[in-house]
Each structure stands twice: as structure tokens, then as C-alpha cells.
Amino acid sequence: MYPVHWLVWIDPHRRARKLLQFAEVEADGARDLFRAAEVVQDPILRRRFFAHARDEVRHASLFRTRGLALRRRLDRPGPDHVLGDGLLPGERGFDRLNVEAESMSALLAFIHLSERAASHSFAAYGAVLGHDPETRAVIQQIARDEEGHMRYSRVELSRVAPGQANRALWASRLRRLWRAYVRTALVMADMIARLILTLLYFLLLPPFALLARRAARKEPPGWHICNACRNDRTGGQY
């Protein structure tokens, strides 16, 4: 993956966008962890989640500060997102985690695997950022923290689910795989639907569009008799 990472991180526009995207992911992760701290009954886990969440807040700030610094150097920063700006598995953080719906062992296994993926990704990005030592320093610092998060989540998993930690980790791996499949399927379904609907738009809609425009021209702006005055007592959809 080295050439791919190098290509992604060499472009200053994409680099700035990536860091700002990461800032959002970390901020979302912090929210999930604060939520986890709010719902968990175990006081040790509560403190761990709280400390972890604060790290994520700090990471969000580091990414944002560095992303903005890079962005300010650009003549034309361009749009916030462009095609191909999607996040890779290691970059998704906790990926719309529904904290309340998780058992503690599942939550810890999920955190452990997410942090491990993030740590590996950040280590790889650090390796291609020789041309930007400041960004590399930020990413390496965060990668070290992610390793710490990996370790505490594994230790806590063994504590709250003694003898079942490996099972929880495998279940979590399968879930991550399933999520990746569902995400891919949804993207493909969305693309197919867009294609079909765009074809319908151009093939079927023109005559109706003409009628709609004629009707619109007949409808002057200003006051209209109220639709809600129809005295409809049926409670229908129309």
C-alpha cells in the first residue's frame, strides 16, 4: 500500500482534507466514548472510557489544528470533500457505534479492533510523510496513543469477559467484515439506483416537466388559499 499512501499524502489539498476529516472522526469517536462512559455501570470502565474520550478530543484538536495550518497555506483550498475522499477501514474510528445496544465485551472488542486498525494505518501514513515532518509528528503521536488504547481495551476485555475475550474479538471481526460488506452493497445499490433514476429523469420526465413549468407560470407568487383549509377530517396522507 506504500505507493497508494504516498500518492494520497503527497497532495497538499488532499492532505489538509484528510486531516480535517480525521478531526471529525475523532470528535465523533469522543462522543461515542463519552456516551459509553455515561451508560456503563462499571466505575473502572467509566474512568477508562472518559480518559480515552479526552484523548480523542485532543486528537481531534491536533488534526484540526494541523489540517487548518496546511489549508491556510493553499492558494485555493477547494471544496471540503471531493470524489474519492472516502475513509478507509482504519480511518473510520468507531463507525456509527450504537453504544447503548452493545454488551460491554462487544464494545471493548470493537474498540480494541478499531484502535488497532487506526494504529496500523497511522503508522503507515507516518512512513510516507517524510516531506511533511510536522504532520508526521502529529500522526505518530496519535498512533502511539492508539496503541495505548489498544492495550487498555484488551486488558479490560479480559477483565470483564474472562475466558471469552477471544470469542468477543472474533465476533467483532466478523461484524466489521459484515459492516464493510453492507457498506459496499449500499454504495453499489445507491449507484445503480442513481443511474436508473437519472435515465428515467431524462427519458420519461421531459413532457411532464413541460406541463409542470406551464402550471408554475400560471401560479403567481403571493397569497394562496390555504391547503389546510380543505376542512379535511379524514386524517389522510393527501
Added chain:
Amino acid sequence: MKILGISSFYHDAAAALLIDGLPVAAVQEERLSRRKNDAGFPVRAIEWCLGQAALEPQELDAVIFYERPALKFDRVLMTLLRGFPHSWRAFPKAMNNMLGEKLWVRGVIAAQLAVSARRVHFTDHHLSHAAAAFLTAPTESAAILTADGVGEWATLTLGRGRKKAGGATTIDLMREVRFPHSLGLFYSAFTAYLGFKVNEGEYKVMGLAAYGKPRWAREMRRILQRTDDGAFALDLAYFDYHRAVDAAYSKAFIDLFGPPRDHFEPIDLSTALGQHYADIAASAQLVLEEVIVDIATSLHRETGLADLCFGGGVALNGVANARILREAGFDRLFVPSAPGDAGCALGAALWADRILFDRPHRDCPDHPFWGPAVVSDDLARLAAEDGFPFARLSAAERIDQVVEAIASGEIVGWMEGATEFGPRALGHRSILADPGNAAMRAWLNRDIKFRESFRPFAPVVPADQAETYFELPPGGARLGRFMSGVFPVRPQWRGKLAAVTHVDGTARVQVLDRGMAPGLHALLIAYGQRRGMPILLNTSFNLAGDPIVTSVAEGYSTFRRAGMDMLVADDVMVRRQRARQEHVLEEVA
């Protein structure tokens, strides 16, 4: 009769439960899901409402949705057809969106609640706003004005309502302005242009407006024109929301007003560019006020009624509300605690009860506290487990300690009873602080709430002393009940109320009636005895990007994250011990 009202799928989903004509529970989904402005189907809110009354969904007599999905689809499709061929990008997304879920609301509700589809009813979006405003207001007869981005087709409606306890209710909406001409979308376009999130950052535009001069008012009046019949029309060349999914304004708009603000960069009001954006905000605010005040004035002339009930998202604009009250001729202006779409859940349920099922009117309790209540034992447990000092206090002790803390410059998280229904913290989920310390405002914005430096904070004052400190017009106290009006602080008090006086000398004051929140009222009185002014800074108990806290666990988490000094949940009080807390956190990090 048991009726469940639901609003969802666009922004700020909510559920409200009505039993025998009176609300028993109402809550926004975001308060339970902890996702700001959660628009998804409000499963948690519904479950909580039903749980409050110990009801199973099958025991409901009716479920009512706050708008008519098929009419909404009609508007979406018609708009896309009218925009042909420029709407080609928006079409697939809009159709996916509508055909995926939003059109099949009856089925979604029936499936989620396992109730018969025949029990699921619908009403018009603006009728829900009208009902939420009129049927909760303590008046028997009133003019009604609703204004928001868009419902099905309507964006603004005018009408009148009549009701009497034990008697029949009528709500007649007489006329409407239709999409794409919309005051709400006009304001939202400027919200987006100024780099804030649409449907969330509109109040930031209002706050920013006070820093600017309306130098662009003439241009604004060109794009928001008045029609001969007294309504208004937007010059659609300047807007894109009617043909694009993710754009509110067009290139012509940028040509006129200059490049939009980079939302990554803070607004620096000491620069020409920062001042330009403040001037744009001031101009948009002024022109919105002119139009809405004029429409309200003609409604008053037409109906001759003394009271006006105002609903819809535009009714959250406290500056405009205060002008309507001062200038339109009405004696009283009623804005509900939740005038936006969340409030439509309650409005739709009330409409169904009074009008669809023809049941006699019953006066609703005049307070906003319909959500989950504080469980103070939870705070005691959390504090004990984490080694924070806590105490159970009598009401008098609690007030003494909070007064002492605030008087010495501390920031207090205040949780009491049931949570508010609506976007404002009205005394049950608040952060309280000294209103006199000018540095407090900057500190709260920067270190506690993590938000923009230009954002003002609101004061809360007992109703019987409000006029001493604020220039309230007749009816102002009523408008201030749910913090719906912005009024001038009397000049002699501005220096002493520096943390809550905005740059233009105004404040969005909450005028507190003792009966509404007795605990906070007693605190204000005690604070007044200690400091000479019974006024506190009252801001919502949340951090930027989070919904207002609901449970004690969320309050406790926010208290720790924000570095507040004290947290009070009913009779339990927890204090922050900086040295110890930092030590504990370091230990586990």
C-alpha cells in the same frame, strides 16, 4: 382517548402523548439518542412517552403524523420537474430519499408500533405548527401565524383560532405563501452563506447580526420582494435550494454578496471581512423582520384580535418576535416552548384530539416540562464511585450553597425535575453563572461551551422584577416566559449585567414565573438578596454539538468535560475538586 403525536424524517424528531386531551409526555428524539437534531424515526421518544403512561402501543386510540407525506412528495416531484434539466443531480437523491422511507410513513408507523394502519392519521405541517402554538396558549381566541422553511407546500400561513374549555375548537388557516417563496429558506440561505449549519445555526446569524450594520438591506429587499397583495416572493435567481440538494444559494447570490465565509475559519469582527459578514447578517435579519412584522400587522388589522400565536422555526427568532409584539398591534404574542418541527408532535396530537375527533378543549398546563425527570440517586452513586465529594441537601441548604458558589464566580450545572420540550433550557437543564462578570461570557464561550466568541448568553429573572432591569413592552413578560423575545437591558443595568447584555444592549431574557420552576425562582430570589440583583446567566446544559443533557449521567459527564465547579441534581450536589480529578484522570490515562 390516548393519542400519540409524531414528527420525524426532516429535522428534530419528537413524540408527544396526549391522554384525555392533556399532554402527559413529550420529548425530542435527540435528547434520548444523544444525536443533535436527530431526524430519524423517534423510537426512543415513543417508547419513553408510552412508558411514562405505562401504555402498550396497541392501547393507543390514534397515532398522528405531523404532516402529509404524499403532499410533500407532490411538492418535491413538482419542484424537480419545474427545475428540469438543472435538477438532474437532485432528482435521484430526492427520489431515493422519498421512495426509500419518507413516503411510506403509515407503514413505518404501523410496523414499528405494531398498530393497525387504520389508526394512523395525518395532518398538515403548518396546521401542526398552528395547533402547537394556539392550543397550548392560554387564550380563547387568537390570530395565528406560522412560518418556517417549508412544510408540504406552505411556507407561511395566516389564520385564526377559537377555543373554550369544555367547548369546541376551530383553527382556520385562511391563506398561505407557497414554496419556493419562504422566509425560513431565505434566512437559511444566509445561514449557509455565513458558514453555519442550516437548521442549526440560524440563531448564530441572529447573534452575529447585532455586530453589523444593515448596509445590504437594499440588496436584500431586491431578492426578498413584497408582492402587491402584501405577501412576499423571493427572486429565485439568487437561490438554489429549489433545484439542488446541497446548495442553498446560487452564483448570482455570490456575485451580489461576495464569496461565502470559510466555515473552517472563525469570524474575526476586527477585520473588514468579519465586519462584512456581520453586516450581511444584520441586513438579512432586518429585512426578515420588516416582512414578518408587516404581515403580522395586516393580520392584526384583518382579525382585530388581541392575541397572536406564532409557530414554526421562524418563531425562534427572538429579535423578530419582540418587534412583532412592539409594532404589529397585538397585546400578547404566544410562542410555544417548541415552535419548530419537534413541537409539531404535540401540535398534531392536540389537533387530532380537538378537531379530528371533535373532543372538547381542555386548557394545557402552561409549562414546557414534559420530558424525562432527574433521578438524583444516580448522581450520588456516580459521585461515590468516582470519589467526588457529594452531599444530599435540603432545599434551603441547596440554595445557600449554589448562591455562594455563583457569587464567588463558580459555574453551576443545574438539573431539576423533568426536562424541557423544545430547544431552550428554561430552568430544568441549565448552566448557571454570575451575570455581572464580563469575562464570564468569554470564558463560558471558550472553555465551557466551546463555541463562537460572539454568541450571547441569556439572563433569567423573576417575573415580578423583570421590568426593573429590562425594557419590556406590554406583553413582553409573556413572550419572555419561554425565552422567545429579545429586549433591551435598561441602560443603568448594562454594566452590572455585562455577561448577559449583547453588544447592542439587548438580552434574550427568560421571565420566570414562580409556578413554572419554583426551585430556580427561589434561587433567583436568594441570589438577589445576596448580590442585589435577582438575575442569573442561564445557558443550556450542553456542550457545542451535543443535545441538552437529559439524564443525570449525561449531566455528570458534561460537568466533568466542561470543567464546571458544581453540579446539582434535585437534592444531590457534587463539587469539582480540580487536583483530585486531574490525578484520577492521569492515573487511568
